[in-house]
Amino acid sequence: MERGHRMSANGTQEPTTVATRIHELRTLLDQGMRDGLGVGASLGITVESLEEGGAVYVLDPNPATINAMFTVHGGVIATLMDTAMGSAVFTTLPDGVAYTTLELKVNYIRSVPVDGERLVCRARTVYVGRRTATAEARVEHASSGRLVAHGTCTCLVLHP
Helix, strand or coil, X not given: CEEEEEXXXXXXXXXXXXXXXXXXXXXXXXXXXXXXXXXHHHHCEEEEEXXXXXXXXXXXXXXXXXXXXXXXXXXXXXXXXXXXXHHHHHCCCCCCCEEEEEXXXXXXXXXXXXXXXXXXXXXXXXXXXXXXXXXXXXEEECCCCCEEEEEEEEEEEECC
């Protein structure tokens, strides 16, 4: 699926594919983990899968993710969701086009103890336009599928 064009080394226009955007995002995420940069490295948020308009990220709760009540901090769950939703949007954008989150809405359903149970966040785009994009996400316990949080975001699409 073509999503735009980019300039090749010889000066010709080449189509940009979803696979190219996914590869670009995976490269950035891998570099961040390798170099200890970003929320993935600091909180343990990692990508499980990427596809056009979709992303799955996981978090294994750890001491860096807890609040004063020794449960996973709501901001960490919001970060997990924002990361997944932003990635879902990124996979749909033409080469060279970026995004930033304008609005994030999270509904917390239950607290999460730091008991080693993995959290899974599944995000999908809802709408991707020229200037804005929206996405939705759900965070669930990996083993039981119990809902932890759900929410939406609005992103500003940034053309070069």
